[in-house]
Amino acid sequence: MTTNENTRTLGSTGPSVFPLGLGCMGMSALYGEADRTESLATIHAYLDAVPDSASALLDTGDFYGMGHNEMLIGEALRTAPAAAREQALISVKFGALRTVEGGFTGYDGRPEAVKNFLAYSLQRLGRDHIDVYRIARVDPSVPIEETVGAIAEAVEAGHVRHIGLSEVGADTLRRAAAVAPISDLQIEYSLISRGIEAEILPTARELGIGITAYGVLSRGLISGHFSRDRELAPGDFRGMSPRFQGENLQRNLDLVDALRKIAQDKGVSVAQTAIAWVLSRGEDIVPLVGARRRDRLAEALGAMAVELTEADLAAIEEAVPAGAAAGERYPAAQMAHLDSEH
Ligand SMILES: NC(=O)c1ccc[n+]([C@@H]2O[C@H](COP(=O)([O-])OP(=O)(O)OC[C@H]3O[C@@H](n4cnc5c(N)ncnc54)[C@H](OP(=O)(O)O)[C@@H]3O)[C@@H](O)[C@H]2O)c1
DSSP, rough: OOSTTTOOOSSSTTEEEEESEEEGGGGGGGOOOOOHHHHHHHHHHHHHHHHSSSSSEEETTTTTTTTTTHHHHHHHHTTOOOHHHHHEEEEEEEOOEEEETEEEEEEEOOOHHHHHHHHHHHHTOOOOOOEEEEESSSOTTHHHHHHHHHHHHHHHTTSEEEEEEEOHHHHHHHHHHHHHHHHEEEEEBTTTTTTGGGHHHHHHHHHOOOOEEEOOOTTTTTTOOOOOTOOOOOOGGTOOGGGGSSSHHHHHHHHHHHHHHHHHTTTEEEHHHHHHHHTOOOOOOEEEOOOOOOHHHHHHHHHGGOOOOOHHHHHHHHSOOOOOOOOOOOHHHTTOOOOOOO
């Protein structure tokens, strides 16, 4: 489905985008304080790196910093050259309910809520449409048909271009695709999170739905830059994530050491190897990298030039076999919200 090496297409109905998207979440939430000036510079550097012939994919959620992330992207676009602004496609997740203190209290996928979330997002972003719109987690009290149906109405009205999904399983993919065309499923996929390979990825392929893969560095765990003695700020997701705790962390960092040997032999970094591996899984997969700084972004972009041979892929498979990760990818309470894990 590639049109050229600078683009990948999101499913059979979605837009063509640069093969690496920029996930902006960490600029507002979940990984400790982010530097605002550096965040804006990172978004600008990403827009600058995307060739004129491709669209730049920026991913956000209205609940990342309770609107902060959308306002940040809005500012980055306002202060970018006009051509870069035109090139940008924005993917927004909605539905998470928050508290002033930052807690998460559930999800709202009712049609009237969808339209309310959308109205606010358009204002914060300073745009008249959103390129891909999706609920972050299925609202268990609202059939997915109703939530997707409401987005389909927003498509009709011109406020949204494409409908996406996030962290859903194969059955929900089918139900949603029966209502309206779905461009892509956003879901965690990395060397140490390979759960989608059994059923979800084949179903997405059968339905012509692309994948925007997040957590390709497992939130920094397999980036090669994470160490046991890293101090995490209060509220950092990684302080609660099972994969970053005690024994589990040590076992996971041992996997990273095995990967590091392969990366060193190729003269590339661990992060580049991990991102290149996701890129190698298919032309229908667009990794979202969560760079918050220009140096990290430059490293991530370098992954596009990394060619993994059959021998490299076999060595990687041996170093980090499927299912080798220690610990679940979310704490138990958050795992319960994942339709993709049921
Ligand atoms: N749909 C969903 O449920 C969902 C869930 C989570 C995220 N997402 C989306 O996916 C995006 C990416 O997710 P993520 O941030 O968790 O993924 P990630 O790319 O696996 O992790 C990003 C973290 O890795 C570290 N890192 C180290 N080297 C890096 C490099 N060269 N490039 C980029 N990061 C590097 C950074 O941490 P330090 O800066 O601390 O070193 C960064 O904060 C998010 O921004 C968000 O848009 C979606």
